[in-house]
Amino acid sequence: MKKLYNFYRRNIKNSFVGKLIHKNVIAFYLTYKKNLSDKAYAYHRFNMQFPYKLNLDNPRSLNEKIQWLKLHDRTPLHTICADKYAVRNYVKEKLGNEDILIPLLFHTSDYRDLKAENLPDQPFILKTNHTSGHNVIVKDKSLLDWELIRDNYCKWLKENIYKSRKEWQYKNIPPKVVAEKLMLDHNNKLPFDYKFHCFHGEVKYIQVDIGRGSETHYRNWYDANWKRAPFKWTAVFKGKETDPATFDLEKPKQFEQMLDIAKRLSEDFVYVRVDLYYIKGKIYFGEITFHQDSGNRPIEPAKYDFELGDLVDLTLIKNK
Numbered sequence: 001m002k003k004l005y006n007f008y009r010r011n012i013k014n015s016f017v018g019k020l021i022h023k024n025v026i027a028f029y030l031t032y033k034k035n036l037s038d039k040a041y042a043y044h045r046f047n048m049q050f051p052y053k054l055n056l057d058n059p060r061s062l063n064e065k066i067q068w069l070k071l072h073d074r075t076p077l078h079t080i081c082a083d084k085y086a087v088r089n090y091v092k093e094k095l096g097n098e099d100i101l102i103p104l105l106f107h108t109s110d111y112r113d114l115k116a117e118n119l120p121d122q123p124f125i126l127k128t129n130h131t132s133g134h135n136v137i138v139k140d141k142s143l144l145d146w147e148l149i150r151d152n153y154c155k156w157l158k159e160n161i162y163k164s165r166k167e168w169q170y171k172n173i174p175p176k177v178v179a180e181k182l183m184l185d186h187n188n189k190l191p192f193d194y195k196f197h198c199f200h201g202e203v204k205y206i207q208v209d210i211g212r213g214s215e216t217h218y219r220n221w222y223d224a225n226w227k228r229a230p231f232k233w234t235a236v237f238k239g240k241e242t243d244p245a246t247f248d249l250e251k252p253k254q255f256e257q258m259l260d261i262a263k264r265l266s267e268d269f270v271y272v273r274v275d276l277y278y279i280k281g282k283i284y285f286g287e288i289t290f291h292q293d294s295g296n297r298p299i300e301p302a303k304y305d306f307e308l309g310d311l312v313d314l315t316l317i318k319n320k
Contacts, residue, residue, distance in 0.1 A: 034163055041166045042067045042295075049296045062271075062308040066295030069271065070167055073290075073317050077268060078169040081288040084129040085176050091285050094264055100285045106179035111153040114177065116141045123182035128153070130173035131161050137182060153177055165294055183279050192249070193286065194258065196274045198266030199311040203259050205229055207273075208249055209242065218245035224259065226251040231304035235293055252278040261285075271312050 036044060039056070046054040046067055059068045080086045085107060092098045105120045107129075114126070119141055126136040126149070134156045136149060162171035185191040193209040203224050210218040219242035221229035228248065234241040252258060261283065262274040275286030299305035 038071055038166045042071065045296050050298060060309050061305040062299065062312065063295045063305055065309050065312045065314060066291050068314060070291055073270060074168045078290060079172055082169040083173045084127065084287055085178055087288055091265065095261065100283055102183055102284050103181040104178060105181060107176050109176050111150050111157055111177065114146060114150045114153055116146055119179060124179045125182050126177060126179050128156050129176045129178055130170060131156060131159055167291055167294060169290060183277060183284060185279055191277045191279045194276045194278060196262035196276065198262055198272050198274060200270060200313065201263055201267035203262050204311060210245060217242050220244045220249060226255065231299050231301060233297060233299045235297060254278065254283055258283055270316060
């Protein structure tokens with residue numbers, strides 16, 4: 001399948017004929033993918049991205065173990081924490097306060113409620129609670145086409161990304177649109193995104209996303225002592241990989257407190273990513289993610305995929 005896809009991408013997709021048939025090929029592929037079982041889809045996607053075959057009987061690399069966790073580590077708490085609205089109560093209960101939560105200004109299950117008069121008179125960000133990437137930054141609500149926004153959220157509220165990504169925790173989230181206060185740093189830009197990768201309740205590595213959504217989106221990696229990690233684990237945005245920047249970042253002044261928060265929020269899980277912000281001297285919660293890039297992006301050099309995999313003890317799930 002991987003060889004066929006690469007041949008199509010190199011020789012057909014960008015040709016005159018390829019452009020004519022591309023939409024039909026994509027439609028066929030999406031239907032094919034949707035009809036795969038969760039396990040078959042895990043094999044399909046993994047074997048397209050990696051030079052070795054997925055082994056679910058004896059997973060060793062972190063990406064392999066993420067595939068195994070997607071299939072076998074499923075609890076109602078996973079659904080709660082994947083829900084960007086419901087997770088707020090989980091965070092409040094775990095930490096004993098809600099000061100860390102970004103102010104919630106509005107929420108609805110009905111796209112028709114998305115009208116300027118219903119929304120706050122301050123900058124905010126609209127997002128869905130059950131998907132990712134469906135965000136609208138609103139600095140002045142009077143300048144936006146709210147009919148277009150309603151049309152978009154009408155479609156987005158009907159999406160169930162479990163069907164396309166086969167990550168079970170998204171399957172039963174009641175869809176909502178939420179509006180949170182737009183949090184900007186002292187330069188009036190989107191803040192750095194500190195993503196704490198936690199293994200059995202311990203922070204091992206921190207991913208810092210710089211310039212999210214821009215052409216200069218970098219992703220630096222640090223260990224729990226704020227030393228540069230010897231690997232990269234990139235995503236692709238706008239056709240560009242989120243490689244580490246050549247410059248280093250200063251450790252946040254409240255880094256130890258951020259470590260403690262991430263540890264407390266991760267203690268119920270084998271492997272999880274806890275996202276935090278540090279804005280103008282205060283820590284804010286972002287979200288909880290269970291399967292980094294769905295376990296389908298290589299860690300480079302590849303030996304670190306296996307070293308990080310050693311940090312995950314699946315017997316704790318198998319023996320439940």
